[in-house]
Amino acid sequence: MQEYLDFLKGIGKIRKFEKNNILFFEGEKALKFFILLKGRVRVYKSTAGEKEITLHYFTPPNFIAEMPTFKRLRYPANAICEEYCEILEIDFEDFETLCSQNKEFNFLLISSLFEKIKILEKKLLENSLDLKS
Template identity: 30%
Template sequence: MNIDKDLLYSFGAENKIYKKKESVFKEGDHVVYFFQIAKGKVKLNNYSEEGKEFIHNILGKNQSFGDALLFLNQYYPMNAICLEESEIIRITKDNFMEMIRKNPKLSLEMNTCFSQEIFYKLKMMQSMASENPIQRLKGVLDYLKSYHDGDCTHCFPIEFTRQQIANLVGLRVETVIRALKKMEKEGSIAFKERKILY
């Protein structure tokens, strides 16, 4: 969800600069703000008891995170960590709710975004249940591409490292590399300057 910055500022939003590797929030923190990235990249993740990382998503400029949790009286079920120095617009939960009440059209737009996110997450979960690594990769690539406008072949650059992709799909990085090579031979992806194009 990308909300007009002027609207956010008119309801008391502020910009905050975070350093690379700095946490925006941690798993278990109480939900306090709506966050929208003005500049930089943020990863949403968890760590298992054994310390293995699971990445839920990596977000960039004009993308928001934690929005759905503002409507629940819960804690964050994940971490938000900056992958590079990032400038993030944040607005308190109370001010955010007032903004929604005074702008009902915004509420409808948010419902559309939440519905799309749920749809693609369900599709991705279906793929993740597969033992086939290529099926898992296609599921996550489709999910990532869902944030991209346009329907084209090999035009969407995947901005993740092979390790980050492995953490997204729950596979070893070596398995991901082999599966990506097979997908390239099949023509479902292309490589350009070490980037994956889907």
């Protein structure tokens, strides 16, 4: 993974975020590919009553919101920096070029997506157990 991070740093831009800075809001168009290099990011949904439901905490190194970026969708949730963070941002066009030219990177991306599926499965199980209580 470190070899790819070093390569990606050459095509992206490292941005620094202070604690409580918002990375993105639910509903915004996903235009950047994010990789968390340092810090901790919380992804959450807001309910109508302004309650926040945490979906997951990300620690480095980790891809963030790769699915909406890849599919050119809007972000399905909000992301906030829980502490000082360094995040590598890559424009979609550069990300797309990388995917079309590097199969090893594609395997890393697929692996990351599988991890997100596992996270969602766990969250669904937790919520279904809460409903039964």
